[in-house]
Amino acid sequence: MDMTGAKWRKSSYSGSNGGSCVEVADNLAGVVLVRDTKDRDGATLAVSPATWQSFVNLAKTLGPTA
Numbered sequence: 001m002d003m004t005g006a007k008w009r010k011s012s013y014s015g016s017n018g019g020s021c022v023e024v025a026d027n028l029a030g031v032v033l034v035r036d037t038k039d040r041d042g043a044t045l046a047v048s049p050a051t052w053q054s055f056v057n058l059a060k061t062l063g064p065t066a
Contacts, residue, residue: 006033
């Protein structure tokens with residue numbers, strides 16, 4: 001998969017202390033990419049935009065965990 005044009009962003013809930021964060025690129029047609037900020041050259045998860053939206057909706061429903 002060509003990820004050259006991916007524009008990665010971190011969640012606004014992520015702190016600046018380098019904790020457990022993910023980055024998301026949702027600017028490519030037909031796919032949302034997710035990766036670990038601590039291993040940017042490692043594996044990248046690719047899901048459909050509908051699957052990503054379902055995940056986001058569920059996360060909002062469950063709320064943050066401490």
